[in-house]
Amino acid sequence: MTVHALVRRLCGTFAVGVALSGALSACAPIEPWVKPYERENLADPVMAFDRFPVSTAYLDHVFEAREGARGATGNAGGGCGCN
Amino acid sequence: MQLMMRTWTAVLGALLLAPLASAGVLPDDRADVLYHRYDGGGVVIDGPSLLVRKKFADKVSVAANYYVDLVSSASIDVVSTASPYKEERTQYSVTADYLRGKSTYSAGYISSSESDYDAKTWYAGVSQDMFGDLTTISFSFKRGNNDIFRNIGGGKDPTFQRASDTRSYAVGITQVLTRSLIGIANFEVISDEGYLNSPYRSVRYFDPSDPKGYTYQGEVYPNTRTSNAASLKLNYFLPWRASLNGWYRFYTDSWGVNAHTGEVSYTQPAWDRWTFTGSLRYYKQDAADFYADLFPRRNYANFLARDKELSTFTALTFGIGASYDFRIARLPWVEKAQANLRYNFMTISYDDFRDVRASVAVPGTEPLYKLDASIYQVFLSIWF
Numbered sequence: 001m002t003v004h005a006l007v008r009r010l011c012g013t014f015a016v017g018v019a020l021s022g023a024l025s026a027c028a029p030i031e032p033w034v035k036p037y038e039r040e041n042l043a044d045p046v047m048a049f050d051r052f053p054v055s056t057a058y059l060d061h062v063f064e065a066r067e068g069a070r071g072a073t074g075n076a077g078g079g080c081g082c083n
Numbered sequence: 084m085q086l087m088m089r090t091w092t093a094v095l096g097a098l099l100l101a102p103l104a105s106a107g108v109l110p111d112d113r114a115d116v117l118y119h120r121y122d123g124g125g126v127v128i129d130g131p132s133l134l135v136r137k138k139f140a141d142k143v144s145v146a147a148n149y150y151v152d153l154v155s156s157a158s159i160d161v162v163s164t165a166s167p168y169k170e171e172r173t174q175y176s177v178t179a180d181y182l183r184g185k186s187t188y189s190a191g192y193i194s195s196s197e198s199d200y201d202a203k204t205w206y207a208g209v210s211q212d213m214f215g216d217l218t219t220i221s222f223s224f225k226r227g228n229n230d231i232f233r234n235i236g237g238g239k240d241p242t243f244q245r246a247s248d249t250r251s252y253a254v255g256i257t258q259v260l261t262r263s264l265i266g267i268a269n270f271e272v273i274s275d276e277g278y279l280n281s282p283y284r285s286v287r288y289f290d291p292s293d294p295k296g297y298t299y300q301g302e303v304y305p306n307t308r309t310s311n312a313a314s315l316k317l318n319y320f321l322p323w324r325a326s327l328n329g330w331y332r333f334y335t336d337s338w339g340v341n342a343h344t345g346e347v348s349y350t351q352p353a354w355d356r357w358t359f360t361g362s363l364r365y366y367k368q369d370a371a372d373f374y375a376d377l378f379p380r381r382n383y384a385n386f387l388a389r390d391k392e393l394s395t396f397t398a399l400t401f402g403i404g405a406s407y408d409f410r411i412a413r414l415p416w417v418e419k420a421q422a423n424l425r426y427n428f429m430t431i432s433y434d435d436f437r438d439v440r441a442s443v444a445v446p447g448t449e450p451l452y453k454l455d456a457s458i459y460q461v462f463l464s465i466w467f
Contacts, residue, residue, distance in 0.1 A: 031215070032214065032215025032216070032217050033217070034217060034259050034261065034262055036215075036216070038262050039259070039262070040262075041262055041263045041320035042259060042262070042263070042265055042320065044320060044324065044326075045358075046320070046324065046325060046326040046350045046351075046352060046358065047265065047318055047320050047326050049265075049267065049316070049318060051350075051406075052115075052423065052425075052462070052464075053115070053134065054115040054117045054132050054134050054148075054462060054464075055117060055423070055425055055460050055462060057132075058117065058119050058132060058460065059427065059458070062121055062429075062458060063364075063366070063400075065392075066392065066398070066429070066431065066454075066456075067342065067344075067366055067368065067392060067398065068334075068336075068340040068342060068368050068371070068392050068393055069310075069312065069332070069334035069340070069342035069344060069366075069368060070273060070310060070312065070334070071251070071253070071271035071272075071273050071310060071312035071334070072253070072269040072270060072271040072312035072313055072314040072332055072334075073269070073314065073332070
């Protein structure tokens with residue numbers, strides 16, 4: 001797979017996801033478009049948002065000490081008091 | 084000394100609550116031992132971090148962390164107006180997550196102390212899975228109380244004690260987008276009130292009567308600060324079993340600091356037991372409204388800052404990492420063990436912060452300061 005094809009695939013899947021989110025939010029009931037048995041890729045350890053919690057926390061610490069910005073670091077599964 | 088005083092809660096909060104990407108599942112039992120070392124700009128900070136997380140009855144997960152920073156500083160700020168120093172900061176924290184159906188309730192407490200700064204923070208949050216577990220929504224609140232002191236001549240100045248208060252409100256959404264793509268959006272508001280500057284740092288201003296052409300006075304910050312940060316992170320599974328991760332954050336605050344952060348990383352397993360990671364992080368910010376490298380005169384404005392973290396600068400950070408999975412035959416209760424090495428190189432180019440160690444005829448024409456730092460991490464993780 002070429003890089004160009006990969007980028008196209010990424011953009012395509014993202015657009016589909018966003019479109020589905022919007023469409024499904026307007027309908028009821030909402031049907032999961034990714035079934036539990038279709039989440040093998042998402043469950044792979046390489047897809048974990050934070051494989052190394054101690055290490056990530058340390059790096060966040062370093063960056064926040066050196067930079068003016070803070071918060072919403074995105075390592076914590078959605079604003080769970082951890083940014 | 085107060086080098087990292089703004090960061091306690093960010094660090095431990097992320098550390099303890101990060102596994103809750105899915106509200107309906109408690110994180111695995113694990114223990115991590117890490118050695119960290121930061122070396123750059125005349126500052127060396129190293130020390131250990133220890134995390135233990137344990138589930139009880141598949142309903143409650145409790146985590147505890149112990150973290151130490153051993154600081155040896157001869158930074159540009161210190162050598163300009165003070166003397167090199169050594170300092171130790173110790174941090175303890177504990178958190179508990181309670182799973183009930185598709186909701187997870189979390190609460191925690193963090194305590195950080197050093198000779199001239201004490202911080203105590205508590206937080207509470209809730210996460211909820213919905214829409215067939217494709218979506219997780221989280222809310223949290225955090226509050227911190229800080230006591231600031233000043234060391235002089237090897238002891239604490241009995242005449243100086245200040246306080247500040249920090250509150251954080253955060254909301255986030257984790258969304259499964261396709262079979263191979265997941266995203267997280269976060270928004271966080273943080274407000275500070277109280278004594279927010281450093282009792283040691285100074286600003287410089289033109290002074291024709293001084294042989295150098297300038298001299299110093301103490302910095303003066305506003306007593307309040309409110310910041311807004313919004314971020315989006317996407318993680319994509321590649322067909323050859325690897326992952327590509329992208330992150331962007333926009334930041335703005337009431338001091339006039341606007342910042343953009345972007346990061347991409349790539350993770351690739353290899354040879355059964357190894358996993359390699361590479362990353363590139365870009366950061367750019369504008370200076371605070373009351374920042375200047377050299378003020379025209381003493382007491383030039385109500386608020387005065389010469390903290391390089393409030394100046395205009397661009398930072399690039401390159402990272403590499405390797406993980407090795409193994410088992411420990413003598414410890415059958417250990418399901419998996421993992422050894423990790425990570426190295427990051429950070430380079431920061433300041434646009435309006437000058438290196439006053441250089442001797443020049445005209446103040447304000449010194450070369451711009453540049454900071455390079457190496458960040459090392461060695462850690463061992465076990466799951467049980």
